[in-house]
Amino acid sequence: MRIYHTSDLHDHRHIAAPLRALRDRRPGLYVDCGDSLRGSQTVYHRREPIVDELDRVPLDVQAMGNREFHYFFGAVRARIAHMQHPVVCANLIDTRGRALPFTVDRVIARDEDGSPWSVRFFGLLVVQYPTGSPWERLFGWRFLDPFVIAEQIAASTPADTTLIALSHLGLPADRRLAQRVPRIELILGGHSHDTLHEPEVVAGVPIVHAGPYGRYASRNELTRGANGRARLADFALEPLLPGG
Numbered sequence: 001m002r003i004y005h006t007s008d009l010h011d012h013r014h015i016a017a018p019l020r021a022l023r024d025r026r027p028g029l030y031v032d033c034g035d036s037l038r039g040s041q042t043v044y045h046r047r048e049p050i051v052d053e054l055d056r057v058p059l060d061v062q063a064m065g066n067r068e069f070h071y072f073f074g075a076v077r078a079r080i081a082h083m084q085h086p087v088v089c090a091n092l093i094d095t096r097g098r099a100l101p102f103t104v105d106r107v108i109a110r111d112e113d114g115s116p117w118s119v120r121f122f123g124l125l126v127v128q129y130p131t132g133s134p135w136e137r138l139f140g141w142r143f144l145d146p147f148v149i150a151e152q153i154a155a156s157t158p159a160d161t162t163l164i165a166l167s168h169l170g171l172p173a174d175r176r177l178a179q180r181v182p183r184i185e186l187i188l189g190g191h192s193h194d195t196l197h198e199p200e201v202v203a204g205v206p207i208v209h210a211g212p213y214g215r216y217a218s219r220n221e222l223t224r225g226a227n228g229r230a231r232l233a234d235f236a237l238e239p240l241l242p243g244g
Contacts, residue, residue, distance in 0.1 A: 001112050001119065001222045001230075002028030004238070007168070007190025008212035009050060010067070011038035015214040016056040018240040022217065023057070029108065030057050030217075031121065033190035034065020034168035037079070041066055041128065044075045048082065055084040061106045063123030063166035064089035065191065071128075071139045077101045088123035088166060090153060091144040095136065105153065107161070117224070119162045122153050124177070126169050126191055146173070147180045154183035162222065162230040164188065171196075171209055178202035185230040186220065199235055206232045214240050 004022065006015065009032070019030060036054060039045045054062070062068075064087055070076050073094065080087050080101040087102040094100060105122040127143040129135040136142055146169060157163045165184050167174050170192035178187060179202060187207045195211030210218040221234035 001110060001117055001162075002026060003164075003186075003188070003220045003222065004028055004030045005033065005188040005208060005210055005218045005220065006214060006216075007033035007035065007188075007210060008065070008193055009036040009214050010212065011036070011048070011050045012214045013050055013053045015217070015240050016053045018238075019057045019217060022219070022238055026219070028219070029060045029110075029119075031166055031188060032059055032062045033166050033188055034063045034123075034125070035067040035190060036062070036065070037067040039067060039070070039079070041069055041071055044070060044072070044078075046078075048079065051082050059085040060108065061086050061088060061121050061166070063087070063168050063190075064092070064102060064125050065168040066126055066128065069125060069128065071135070071141070073098055073140060088121060089125050090122045091127075091146045091149040092125055093142050093144065094140050095142050096140040098140070117162065118160065119164060120153075120157055121164050121166055122150075123166045124150065124169050126173070147177060150177055150181045150184065154181050157183070160228050162186075162224075167191075170194075171200075171207070174207045174209075175200070175202050178205035178207060181205075186222070186232060188218070188220070195237070197237060199232060206235075208235065210237060216240060
């Protein structure tokens with residue numbers, strides 16, 4: 001299985017054509033790990049042009065970053081309403097019982113070389129304020145411990161399903177995540193704007209950061225071992241800018 005990945009685009013809008021060309025040559029899924037927008041937790045723009053660009057690639061699943069998040073529930077709902085792709089975040093809940101516009105995870109089933117393959121993607125968002133803070137009471141959002149949530153997701157994932165974290169926690173936290181939850185088979189990360197030219201392997205879990213602003217997309221080639229666990233068999237950072 002082939003997966004392309006970007007993160008921290010921050011409204012840099014040059015990626016659709018080169019990513020489509022990559023996928024035409026070598027088909028695969030495309031995921032993003034958040035912070036694609038120009039808006040922020042406090043700034044809301046009615047129009048976010050990068051959303052249309054992502055959906056032209058098209059994007060299969062996106063993790064919520066702190067730029068997709070907003071303290072006002074209605075702003076998050078309005079942002080995601082414009083997206084033609086699923087958004088995932090496992091460690092953010094609403095204490096007021098409002099229907100969330102995003103989901104904990106996304107399971108994608110594919111047929112690879114005549115064999116069914118199921119992949120469970122889940123999103124993790126960097127915590128914006130602690131549980132029980134005045135901000136939680138004001139806005140209704142509660143941030144759960146991403147490591148505890150990841151452990152729970154890992155425990156509930158069938159052995160024959162590949163588990164991939166779409167992390168918007170940053171590279172230092174991704175290293176902790178790999179140590180805590182070695183059931184994860186691949187961590188695709190963002191938030192800290194790190195560019196890893198080779199995957200960093202912690203506790204047997206490969207961690208991939210493609211860097212900010214759409215300079216690169218990571219290309220991740222997964223195969224399955226005899227035990228059914230996915231293995232990162234090949235990797236490259238594919239340049240998306242001319243002359244990159």
